[in-house]
Amino acid sequence: MADKLTGEARTKAIAGLSGWEEVDGRDAIRKTFRFPDFIHAFGWMTAMALEAEKLDHHPEWANVYRTVEVTLTTHDVGGVSDLDIKLASKMDALAG
Amino acid sequence: MADKLTGEARTKAIAGLSGWEEVDGRDAIRKTFRFPDFIHAFGWMTAMALEAEKLDHHPEWANVYRTVEVTLTTHDVGGVSDLDIKLASKMDALAG
Numbered sequence: 627m628a629d630k631l632t633g634e635a636r637t638k639a640i641a642g643l644s645g646w647e648e649v650d651g652r653d654a655i656r657k658t659f660r661f662p663d664f665i666h667a668f669g670w671m672t673a674m675a676l677e678a679e680k681l682d683h684h685p686e687w688a689n690v691y692r693t694v695e696v697t698l699t700t701h702d703v704g705g706v707s708d709l710d711i712k713l714a715s716k717m718d719a720l721a722g
Numbered sequence: 723m724a725d726k727l728t729g730e731a732r733t734k735a736i737a738g739l740s741g742w743e744e745v746d747g748r749d750a751i752r753k754t755f756r757f758p759d760f761i762h763a764f765g766w767m768t769a770m771a772l773e774a775e776k777l778d779h780h781p782e783w784a785n786v787y788r789t790v791e792v793t794l795t796t797h798d799v800g801g802v803s804d805l806d807i808k809l810a811s812k813m814d815a816l817a818g
Contacts, residue, residue: 630737664780668771675764684760 628683628700628707639711644718648696653705655714659694659721667692670720677716683709685717723795724779724803729730735807740814745793749801755790757815763788766816773812779805781813 631639640646646655662665667689678684686697698714700707727735736742742751757763763785774780782793784800796803 664771664775668768668775672764672768677761679760684787686780686786690782691780700813719728 628703628709630700630703630705630707631711632677632705636706640706643711643714645716646698649699652697652699654697654699655706655710656695656697657714657717659696659717661692661721662693663692668692670694673720674713674717678713681709681713683713685713724760724799724805726796726799726801726803727748727807728801732757732802735804736802738812739807742810743764746797748793748795750795751802751806752791753810753813755792755813757790757817759788763790766790769811769816770809774809777805777809781809783801 633703638650640655643655646657648654649656659667671687671689671694674685682694683700686699688695696717698710699705700709734770736744736751739751742753745752753765755766757766764791767783767785770781777802779796782795784791794806795801796805
């Protein structure tokens with residue numbers, strides 16, 4: 627089960643990521659990734675799909691050619707959880 | 723080069739697809755695909771990514787777990803073209 631992040635722990639966890647921002651009106655975080663082209667964008671999505679399935683925690687994401695906009699939240703806890711931070715870290719790491 | 727579809731040809735082409743609708747305020751078509759789970763949704767996206775790259779014509783698409791919302795338009799011609807119809811047909815066929 628995921629742990630919902632609140633207060634200081636939540637703020638710190640998000641600040642520890644690279645370039646993720648709050649989503650207006652939702653307890654969620656968002657980041658837009660840009661790649662050289664579609665092959666790189668979708669290649670990255672594929673790697674992240676495997677990680678997401680392994681974590682049993684999936685992103686909301688939209689792809690337009692070389693851009694991928696990702697929103698992370700944990701429906702089970704109604705907000706940002708440690709699982710979102712974990713998945714976000716993996717996304718940052720592989721996007722390089 | 724893609725051919726922009728207009729008038730009767732455009733209407734017929736879209737009607738020949740399965741469940742695609744006009745997008746308000748844009749010359750584009752849209753369909754929401756639903757799959758049994760994330761593995762099926764992303765598996766289908768992967769197959770379509772290969773087709774898109776081969777056609778050098780890419781969708782705008784958003785995935786949330788087992789749902790994929792696709793928007794197709796051809797920027798080069800400023801509207802729906804034969805390439806969109808081709809990609810839409812492939813999407814319908816593989817979604818089954």
